[in-house]
Amino acid sequence: MDNDMSRTHTNQREPAQTDPKPANADAGTLITDMGKRARTAARVLALAETDEKNAALRHAAQTVRADRDGIIAANARDLEAAGARGLSEAMTDRLRLTPDRLDAIASALEDVARLSDPVGETIADWQRPNGLSIARVRTPLGVIGVIYESRPNVTADAAALCLKAGNAVILRGGSEAFHSNQAIFRAIQAGLAQAGLPGDAVQLVPTTDRAAVGAMLAASGLIDVIVPRGGRSLVARVEAESRVPVFAHLEGLCHMYVDGMADAGMARDLVLNAKMRRTGICGALETLLIDRRARHMAGGILAALQEAGCEIRGDEGVQALADGIVPAGEDDWSSEYLAPVLSVRFVEGLDGALAHIARYSSGHTESIVTEDPATAEAFLTRVDSAIVMHNASTQFADGGEFGMGAEIGIATGRIHARGPVGVEQLTSFKYQVRGRGQTRP
């Protein structure tokens, strides 16, 4: 969804706010109750008709548009609190809802309504020699917990994707967007009510008490999977603590490797696009690796980056190529800048690139630029990341660009979901076996 992630860097503290509900005395009781209600709702939702789910999404979109002033007033309370906390202008901007942004939220809900319903879809089917017919059919996952720190639009996006895939969802948004999230949540509730679907299918944790996050992570048996979407410290906490399976979304510490056999002009254009098109998204380039044999094209690439306003932090070889290059420290190789800053180093061919990526990558997206097909295929095979690319900008690492419709984010783990997490990734499956009375010999 190409959302700017850079705010999540400074978003780990959650000081008490002035007027959300006070910290719940027993977050465990709260989450257990919400989980049980979600489980009941999930059973209904798993069997809901496509038209019912789409009607809920479309009515939620209408309500977002109709209640524009109310949502913007709720957002104003969050903005006021943000001002009192001294939130940076960049972060405040990401929190701000405008009529245009609300229209985008409503349109996103309608886009999800237009996606085909994955539930009941036959993924594969075959017949056995004994005449048994076997089909692998998509089912919902059950109850999904989404823990996020992002902009208020995630409330609508995550709810819509989970709902479309027939799941109940428990949302736990960031405290700074508390009132905005609640206002958007009310529009989703209106959609569910209009469509005759259970309100408990989408629940928003009504407290900013951080203990609620811990309770969600402990809710094994009530929540089937946790989707953390946010900065490194949130995801690290979730991965360390959770007793519930996690679709990990680590940061996008994306690499591009310019091989000695690269086309110089293509390499320059790809690096520039991957780094500078939007610097705050998880598919933005963070480290550039240049084959020593491509040294002749390095100067042109660095000049183009500097001209576009990118700060370059380089190893000694890189520093020798242009003025104004900051010496790169060890930290730079593991920094997701989400800003116009790029770490650059020379490597010894493909093996050097593979070794650097194996050590520092977050497993999100890496790309090679080369005209040599064998080197390209070796890179695509050997790099163990969710997305590996040849002669393409890392900024294409996006569910929409993959043709998968909306997504919650890019999963960097290897279990169940990997890469863009859209409606299909929010499903499970079962086997349907049809016979004519066959017994097993």
Added chain:
Amino acid sequence: MDNDMSRTHTNQREPAQTDPKPANADAGTLITDMGKRARTAARVLALAETDEKNAALRHAAQTVRADRDGIIAANARDLEAAGARGLSEAMTDRLRLTPDRLDAIASALEDVARLSDPVGETIADWQRPNGLSIARVRTPLGVIGVIYESRPNVTADAAALCLKAGNAVILRGGSEAFHSNQAIFRAIQAGLAQAGLPGDAVQLVPTTDRAAVGAMLAASGLIDVIVPRGGRSLVARVEAESRVPVFAHLEGLCHMYVDGMADAGMARDLVLNAKMRRTGICGALETLLIDRRARHMAGGILAALQEAGCEIRGDEGVQALADGIVPAGEDDWSSEYLAPVLSVRFVEGLDGALAHIARYSSGHTESIVTEDPATAEAFLTRVDSAIVMHNASTQFADGGEFGMGAEIGIATGRIHARGPVGVEQLTSFKYQVRGRGQTRP
């Protein structure tokens, strides 16, 4: 694989044995070391050629055959310890290795060598309007931990499936099979060595200290997924404690529902086969639900069961139909007997069956017997189990019968793997994106 699971019922105690390695002073250190070595081996194995993996499996099979006497001698030590512990004759029989059983273990290794290699397989591919070509390609999962209580053959089966799918594996077998497992493990090591693959690709925990299981469950980041295979208390412990994702294998509390529109003869044959063909496997029938409208065929079904030596525990309506029926208690609806015992009750049509199954099923396999297609489809859609069947015996719930080759077991969770867990279910995937220099607008 149709293995008899009944032993796992009484297999939860692990008293100290006489001569395996003494309890490790620091199981955490042991597992951390094994995990790091497994991770290194997994990187090599992920890129291993199909021929190398198959050569390792075939040579392991040869070694099992060649070292028959040595393995049987190791097994004799386990049998002696079992005798000293007073293990039941049924459990002792399952522990026993004979020349025939060793030949079956070797053949199973060769069968896995014959399966097609899932790694690198293109699951889906498509082209985007901008010319980007996107392929979803299978990759190994990484490092798999298998915790089992079953017969010694699981050592070979689990190692073979993990290896074929390009994964490193850490095996933790039951203490009563300690020497047998080690002997089989040595044959697998010989296969790896012969094929030039790292020995650390398959490791066997060299202690019966139960703390090693806890250390495996805590080894997040070193072990990517835990596969528990065993009785209810093992699986429950794993699910409750694990910080590592789990492919849960709950027991098979399988139901068959005989609808009012069933064919009486087919219903009798299917019930008899589902219950009595082999009573000790996880796909064996445990509870029979009979539609009140099918009361006229109930007597014939019960008579056939009793004639085949099946004890019946029934509700009041069932008790009225035949002599010798034990009154069913509440516990009977949640008992996996794995024995010639069946709980039977009358229900009010499909809705009654669905309600009973939703309450008591372990999510493994359920089957409906009916000639009415609409009722059948409603059952197949509404029952939330890994495998749902129409007019087929639950004993077909088996990877081999599904045409998937060998399997580790039947997963009852909804994350990643569900149903038979074979080589494909032991893989992940990544996206390969091929371009010609495309930048994102």
